[in-house]
Amino acid sequence: MRRPQSGGRRAPPLRQRGRKTRKDTKVETGAQDPRYEVVFFDLYGTLIDIRTDEQSEAAWQALYDCVTELGAQYESVDVMRDQFEKLEAREMVHQADRAIVRNGWDEFDILPVYRSLLMNRSEEAEKKLALPQAALKAAWAFRQGSTSLFRLYPGALDMIEQLQDAGMVVALLSNAQACYTRPELEETGLASVLDDVIISSEEKIRKPARDLYMLALDREFVTAKHALMVGNDERNDIIGANSAGLDAAYFRTEISPADDPDVSAHAVCSFTGADYDGLLKFVLDA
Numbered sequence: 041m042r043r044p045q046s047g048g049r050r051a052p053p054l055r056q057r058g059r060k061t062r063k064d065t066k067v068e069t070g071a072q073d074p075r076y077e078v079v080f081f082d083l084y085g086t087l088i089d090i091r092t093d094e095q096s097e098a099a100w101q102a103l104y105d106c107v108t109e110l111g112a113q114y115e116s117v118d119v120m121r122d123q124f125e126k127l128e129a130r131e132m133v134h135q136a137d138r139a140i141v142r143n144g145w146d147e148f149d150i151l152p153v154y155r156s157l158l159m160n161r162s163e164e165a166e167k168k169l170a171l172p173q174a175a176l177k178a179a180w181a182f183r184q185g186s187t188s189l190f191r192l193y194p195g196a197l198d199m200i201e202q203l204q205d206a207g208m209v210v211a212l213l214s215n216a217q218a219c220y221t222r223p224e225l226e227e228t229g230l231a232s233v234l235d236d237v238i239i240s241s242e243e244k245i246r247k248p249a250r251d252l253y254m255l256a257l258d259r260e261f262v263t264a265k266h267a268l269m270v271g272n273d274e275r276n277d278i279i280g281a282n283s284a285g286l287d288a289a290y291f292r293t294e295i296s297p298a299d300d301p302d303v304s305a306h307a308v309c310s311f312t313g314a315d316y317d318g319l320l321k322f323v324l325d326a
Contacts, residue, residue, distance in 0.1 A: 074206045078262045082271030083214040085295040087196045091189040102185025110174045111165025127156045145249035147240040151219045154178045179219040192228040199316035211236035215246045248280025272296045278306045
C-alpha cells in the first residue's frame with residue numbers, strides 16, 4: 041500500500057543542490073551546448089500513468105474510514121460526502137474571490153476542504169494529530185481510494201538523469217493538487233531526481249495560462265527560447281507553452297484528451313506514447 045509522505049517542501053532548483061550545471065558539463069566533456077537549458081515535464085500521462093475515479097464508492101468509503109479514525113463524527117458516508125461537497129462549493133467561491141488571475145485559469149486548492157471536514161474533531165483527537173497533518177492524511181486516503189492504476193512509465197527516471205547529465209535542469213510543471221501529487225512524487229522516486237517542482241494548486245494558476253509558464257521561466261532563470269515543455273495534453277502543454285514562447289514536445293498517451301491529435305502541429309516533435317528514447321534523441325542530438 042502506498043503511504044503518504046508528510047510535508048510539502050518544494051525541491052530546490054538545481055543550482056542550489058550541488059548538481060553539475062550546463063556550463064560545468066560543457067567544460068568537463070568538451071561537448072557542445074545541448075539544445076535547451078531547461079526541460080519542463082507534465083506529470084500525469086507524461087511521467088506517470090494513472091487512472092482515478094473520484095465518484096467511486098471506494099474513494100468515499102476510504103475517506104469516511106479515515107476521518108472517522110481521525111476523530112471526526114459523521115453518521116454515514118452519504119452524510120459526510122454531502123458535507124464535503126457543500127464545503128467544496130463554499131471554498132471554491134472563497135478562492136475565486138481571491139484569485140490572482142481573472143482569465144479563467146485560476147486553480148482551486150482542495151486541501152482546505154479536507155481541513156474543514158475535520159473541524160468537528162475532539163480536542164483529544166487534535167492532540168494526537170494536528171489539523172494540518174490530519175487533513176493531508178485524509179486527502180491521501182481519498183486519493184488512494186480513488187486510484188485504480190498508478191505507475192511510473194518505464195525509463196522515466198533514467199531519462200531525467202540523462203538530461204541532467206547533459207547539463208539540463210529538469211523541472212515538473214503540472215496541473216495537479218499538491219496534497220495528492222507530492223506523496224506520489226515521493227513514492228515514485230521523482231521527488232529525489234527532479235530539480236524543481238511547480239504545481240498549479242500551490243501557484244493558484246493552471247496551464248495553459250501564459251502566466252504560469254512565465255512564472256516557471258522566471259523561477260528557473262531561463263528565457264523561453266532555451267526551454268522545452270514536454271506533455272501529453274495539446275492545449276495545456278503544447279499550445280500553452282507556445283503562448284509563452286517555449287518549444288513543446290508532445291506525447292500522445294492513453295490518457296491524453298480523447299479529441300487530441302496523434303501528431304500536434306504546434307509541437308516541435310510528437311511521439312506515440314511516452315517515448316523517452318525519441319525525446320532524448322531530439323534533445324541531445326542538437
